[in-house]
Amino acid sequence: MTSRLVGLLGSWDDGRAVAASLADRIRSLVLDGRLTVGEKLPSERALAAELHRSRATVSAAYERLATAGFVVRLHGGSTRVTLPHGTRVMPDSDTALVDFTIASTGSTPGLHAATERALNRLAELRGTSGYLIAGMPELRERIAARFSQRGLPTSADEIIVTSGAMHALALLFATFGQPGRTALVEQPTFPHAFEALRRSGHRILTTPVTSAGWDVRHLTTTLLDARPHLAYLIPDFQNPTGASLTDDERRQITATARSSGTLLIADETCVELDIDRPFTPHPFAAHGAAITVGSLSKLAWGGLRIGWIRASRDQVERILSVRPTIDLGTAALEQCIAIELFDDMTTLRRHIRARLAAGRTALEASISAMPGVEVPRVAGGLSAWIDLGEPLSTALSLAAQDRGLRVPAGPRFSASGVHERFMRVPITLAPDDVSAGMAILAEAWAEIHAGTRSSSRAGHLTVV
The missing domain is CATH 1.10.10.10 (Winged helix-like DNA-binding domain superfamily/Winged helix DNA-binding domain)
Structure with a gap:
C-alpha cells in the first residue's frame, strides 16, 4: 500500500x-x-x-x-x-518578513468607530442570556436584506449567523455530511475546505477550474456519473483562480445537481470583493436549491469572526439542532459590530474595491521581472493564480522562503498534489507589500533559473 x-x-x-x-x-x-x-x-x-x-x-x-x-x-x-525553533534570520537583510500565505485585507477604516457604536447595542443585551444560537435577529435581517438586494429574496429565518465561514462549513458537514460518501470540489480550491471534508469522512472527487473559468461540461458530467453526496463550489472570485460563474452556468449546474441528488454548497465569502467584473451574476441559490456560506471577514477584517449560512427553513432547523453539540452561538459583541458595518455597506465595498485595485496594479507592475510568468487579469477576489510556465512552484516557494517571503506552492490548493506550474499571489496586501514580495519572488526565480540555488541553507522559515 x-x-x-x-x-x-x-x-x-x-x-x-x-x-x-x-x-x-x-x-x-x-x-x-x-x-x-x-x-x-x-x-x-x-x-x-x-x-x-x-x-x-x-x-x-x-x-x-x-x-x-x-x-x-x-x-x-x-x-x-516537527518544526524548527528559534528566530528566523533573513539572509543579508534586516527587513520584515513578507507574508503571501494569507490573502486577506487589513481592517476597514470604519471598524474602530463601528466597534464603539456597537458597545451601546451590546449593553442592551445584558438582560438576556446572551445565547443566540441562530444569531441576533437584527443581524440576520441585514444579511437577508443583502441577499434580497442581490436578487435572491431572503428572510431572516433562512439565516444562521456563524463564527466565520469555516465555522459555517463545519456546521454544514456535521449536519449533512455522510462519511464514506463522495464530495465534489473544484481543483484548485481553498485548501481548508477539502481538508474539512476529508476530516468529516468524505471521499474527494475533483473538477477543474482555471483563471479562465470552469469546465462546466466536466462538472455536470461528473455530477451525473458519480452522483456525489455534496458539492462544494466557490462561484464568485474563486479562491485561488479569481474566476466567476455566469448566470447561465449557475443555472446549468443547479439543474444538474437536482437531477443527481447532490447537495450544493456555494461559498460566497469573496462575492463582495469586486473591482471591475464585467457582469454581476445573481446569487448561486437564485438559480436552484443550494446552501450558501458567506463571511464578513474578507470584507472588513480577518479578526472579525462573522459568517453566515443561508438555507431553507427545514435545513436551518436541522443545522440548529446540531449546533449545540459544537457551540452555543456567535460572540454577541462581534455581531453588534457586524450590524454597524452592514449599515454602511456602500462605504465598506468602496474601500475594499480601491484596496484590491491597488494591489492588482502593484502585482501587474512587478511581474516583468519574472520572464515567462503570466498573470491573468483578475476582476476581483483575493488573488491572482499566476502561471509559471514550468512545474517549479515548490522549488520557487522554498527559494522564496529562504529569502524571507512566505508563499504557498500551487499543490497546496490541490486535493491531489498537482498544480506545480501555478502559484497564488494575493492582491489584498498594501501595494508596497505586494511589490516587496514580488521583488523577493523575482530574485528566487532568477536564482532557480541560474542554477545557483543551494538546498543546504540554514535558518528555514518556522511559521506555517
Missing part, C-alpha cells in the same frame, strides 16, 4: 542531488501543512522501497530534515514531523 507521504510527494525529483530534492519536497509539505506536526513518516527502508531509491538516499534526506529541524529521529528508528 502506498504511504500517505508518497501520495503527497508527487513529482519531486528536480534534477539536483536526489536526497536534496526529496528533503526540499518534504520540507515544503510540512510548511504547507499537508504533513502535520507529530505525524510519523515511513521508515527509511519502507520509503526507499516505495520510491525505488537506495536506503542511503532516504537516510540522507531525513538527516537534512533533522538538521534543519523539520523531523526528529526517535529511539526505535521512527521519524516524526
